[in-house]
Amino acid sequence: MEMRMQIDPELVNKLINSLPYPISTDDLIQRARQFGVSDQILGMLEHLPKQTFNSPQDVQNLVGGLSNLPNLGNLGGLGDLFKR
Structure with a gap:
């Protein structure tokens, strides 16, 4: 059975665009929690x-590449959000 994440592209884009740059990975994760993103994200x-x-763009490039990693399973197209 394939599991699909429910992703709100608008929420993800708002999060990424509202971050104070430069930002560390740990701070990015903390802000994402505060922003209310899903456990899958x-x-x-x-x-x-x-x-x-x-x-x-740094975040988008890296997140887009994660969609190809097999150990993460199906990201429900999250990576495709950033391939514009």
Whole structure:
């Protein structure tokens, strides 16, 4: 049985665009929790490498690449949100 995440692209984009840059991975995850994103998205963010993000594009590029990792399962198209 395939599990699909329910992703609100608007919520994700609002989160990414509202962050104070530069931001560390840990601060990004903390802000995402405060923003109210789903546990699935938090789990995905926890797979990000520990680094500093200097812009929304930095986050989008890395998150988009995570959709291809088999151990994360189906991200319900989250990665596709950032392939514009």
